[in-house]
Amino acid sequence: MPQKTAIVLGSRSASYQELDEASNRVANALINLGMKKGDHSPILMPHSAEWLINYFAIVKAGGMRVILNSMLRPPELAFLLQDSDSEILLTERKFSQELASHLPAIPSLTHVIELDSDSYAEIIANSSCSSPIVGIKEEDETVIVYTSGVLGRQKGVVHTHASLTGTKLPHKIEFLDNIPKTG
Numbered sequence: 001m002p003q004k005t006a007i008v009l010g011s012r013s014a015s016y017q018e019l020d021e022a023s024n025r026v027a028n029a030l031i032n033l034g035m036k037k038g039d040h041s042p043i044l045m046p047h048s049a050e051w052l053i054n055y056f057a058i059v060k061a062g063g064m065r066v067i068l069n070s071m072l073r074p075p076e077l078a079f080l081l082q083d084s085d086s087e088i089l090l091t092e093r094k095f096s097q098e099l100a101s102h103l104p105a106i107p108s109l110t111h112v113i114e115l116d117s118d119s120y121a122e123i124i125a126n127s128s129c130s131s132p133i134v135g136i137k138e139e140d141e142t143v144i145v146y147t148s149g150v151l152g153r154q155k156g157v158v159h160t161h162a163s164l165t166g167t168k169l170p171h172k173i174e175f176l177d178n179i180p181k182t183g
Contacts, residue, residue, distance in 0.1 A: 001016065002015060002016050002017035002020070003015050003016075003017065004016055006018070006019045007019060007049050007052060009048065009049050012049060014049060019052070019053065019056070020131075021129040022053045022129075023053050023054075023056035023057040023060055024057075024060060024127075024128065024129050024130060024131050024132065025057075025124050025127040025128065025129050026053060026054055026057030026061075026124060026127070027056075027057040027058070027059075027060035027061040027131075027132045028061075028127040028128045028130070028132050029123045029124055029127040030057060030058065030061040030063065030088060031061050031132055031134075032123075032127065033088065033111055033113075034110070034111075035061045035062070035063050035087075035088055036062070037062035037063075037134060037135070037136075037140075038062065038063070038064055038140075038141070039062075039063045039064065039087045039088060040063070040064045040066050040084050040085050040086045040087050040088075040108075040144070041058045041061075041063040041064065041065060041066065041086065041087060041088040041089070041090060042065070042066035042067070042068050042080075042081060042084065042086045042089050042090070042091075043055060043058070043065065043066070043067065043068065043090045043091075044068045044070055044077065044089060044090070044091040044092075044095045045070055045090070045091055045092050045095065045115065046070050050115055054090050054115070058090075059136075059142060060131065060132055060134065061132060061134060062134035062135075062136060062140075063088070064141055064142055064143060064144065065142065065143040065144070066080070066081075066084045066086055066143075066144045066156075067143060067144065067145050067146065068080055068081075068146070069146075070095070074098045074099050074101075074102055075102065076154075077095075077099060077102075078099060078102035078103075078105065078106065079153065079154075080146055080154065080156075081099075081102075081106050081109060082105065082106045082108075083156060084144050084156055085108045086106065086108060086109055087108055087109060087110050087111070088109075088110065088111045088113065089109060089111065089112045089113065090113050090115060091112065091113070091114060091115065092114060092115055092116045093114045093116050093117060096112050096114055136161065137161070138160065138161050138162035138165075139160050139161075139162060140160060140161055141158050141159070141160055142159060142160060142161050142164065143158070143159045143164065144156040144157065144158055144159075145157050145159065
């Protein structure tokens with residue numbers, strides 16, 4: 001149902017078709033920049049419609065999303081970018097400026113794309129809204145989510161497409177029989 005509403009943020013809304021086409025444009029732009037299947041691409045911005053569009057775009061391009069908390073300080077973010085072997089950072093000018101002194105120490109990072117720049121708007125406007133052709137399988141890794149790091153540094157947890165959608169259950173489920181029963 002492409003005309004149904006997919007996103008509502010304040011007075012702004014977008015249909016599933018608009019979300020699909022917008023994320024296709026970004027995915028095709030990422031592929032044109034050199035993104036290959038499995039490349040790590042963090043999104044560093046507050047949650048918004050653009051965050052969601054880019055989230056799906058990375059999936060469609062075959063990339064691996066790296067979920068970052070935009071409330072972290074630059075040294076913490078730099079650690080996560082390096083730890084995750086991030087290659088294409090999707091962010092806003094504010095964050096790239098705050099990270100500027102840390103970025104040279106992240107050798108895997110090949111592109112920093114500011115989503116609030118004129119050059120980004122131009123790249124997206126010139127990208128196809130057709131779905132990119134990328135062979136994605138259930139067992140492909142798709143996202144790195146970082147733990148809260150209560151007992152030290154945050155640690156990345158890798159998920160596959162199947163683990164996110166719950167399409168594959170474990171072969172064996174064990175129940176704990178020694179749980180004390182109450183009243």
